[in-house]
Amino acid sequence: MAELSIRTRNAAAGLAWVRAGMRLFARRPLVIVVLVALGPMLIWSLGLVPIVGTPFALILVPAISIGMLSVCRTVDEGAMPGLASYTAALRDPVARLRLLKIGVYYALVVGALVTAMSFLPDGSSAPSGTSPPPGASGPAETSPAPSGGPVPEVPDLALTPTRLVLFLAxxxxxxxxxxxxxxxxxxxxxxxxxxxxxxxxxxxACWRNRAPMLVYLLALLGLVFLAVIALAALIGALNAKETFAQYLLAPLPLLLLAITQTSTLAMYRDVVDDGSNLRRIAADEQEPSAPA
Known part of the structure; x- marks a missing residue:
């Protein structure tokens, strides 16, 4: 194993990672979107299995993560990725066992967090000593609708101190x-x-590069915001119906996931120095764009 070291980058590197990821995504956008989307689809499918589905899906998250990154790396190397990209890292039994260990660690921490949060109050109950408003016979009842049916209870989305503490925790x-x-x-x-x-x-590696990683996350959020604004303007200009608008917005999460993976590969190569990818992002930034 080559000796690895961590590069500490400045905040501007976060934007460089996103730009490099978008350039990589532009090479084979459809292939990357389709293959990267297989990972979340597999996790979602496993989650449908009763009892054991969700823990098993969480355990497979690291293996699926490296599969998605392998797809992006294959494109970056100039080759055509395929389903074999997802299993390339699993062919080594040692790597497979280590990925399984990381998956078990991830599943245990997520499971402990979800379990702990489920036992805590959500802050939505009324304070003690208060009485329901006049005419209300209890929190479980709903007012009749004009058509005679019950009005669905509106969820309480108010930001209470308890909910804020739970969120921060x-x-x-x-x-x-x-x-x-x-x-x-x-x-x-x-x-x-x-x-x-x-x-x-x-x-x-993340801690030493917390500033560029924060910029990276903000840049991705900015891309989402701009994409939503552009699609909303297009929908408004076309006076599209709600169903058509949903079709336009449906690919947005997949596009964001694909760009996240390609930019994560750029981030990895810039932060993790193994002696073979020295200043790859910096070199990409200095090279002139190739003619279309």
Whole structure:
């Protein structure tokens, strides 16, 4: 295994990663979208299996993650990706076992977080000592609709102090969890790093590059915002019906997922230095664009 080191990049690198990811995505957009979408579809399908489906899907998240990155790397190398890209990292039994360990760790932490949150109050109940408004006989009843049927109960979406504390507490656990698994599958599959070491390496790589990663996330959110605004303007100009508008918006999450994966590959190559990808992003930024 080659000696690896972590590069610390400035905040502007976050935008460079997104630009590099979009350039890579533009090479084979349809192929990348279709193949990358297979990962979430597999997780969703496994989640439908009662009892064991969701834990098993969480365990497979690292393996599916490296599969999606392998698709992007194949395109970057100038080859045509296929279904074999998803299983390339699983052919090595050592890497397969390490990915399984990372998946078990991920599933245990997510399961513990969800279980803990389910036992906490959601802050939606009325404070003690208060009485229902006049004419209300209880929280479970609904007012009759003009047509005679019951009016569906409107969910309470108010931001209460309890809900704010729960949200912040979940972030305290969720963000470090994502930091530990962000680069770990690639470190295990591509650099034969042990699972525990890969988790620590990934965490500190994200921590040392927290500024560009924040810019990276904000840039992705900006892309989503611009895409929604553009589609909304198009829908308004065409005076499209609701069904047609839904068809226009449906591919947006898949496009964002594909660009996220291609830009994550660019991020990985820029942050993780194995001696073979020195300043790849910086070099890409300096090269003039090839003519269409």
């Amino acid at each position: 979940s972030l305290v656990i969720w963000v470090p969890l994502q930091m530990t698994v962000w680069f770990a599958p690639a470190l295990v599959a591509w650099h034969q790093m042990p699972a525990r070491k890969a988790l620590f390496f990934s965490f500190f």
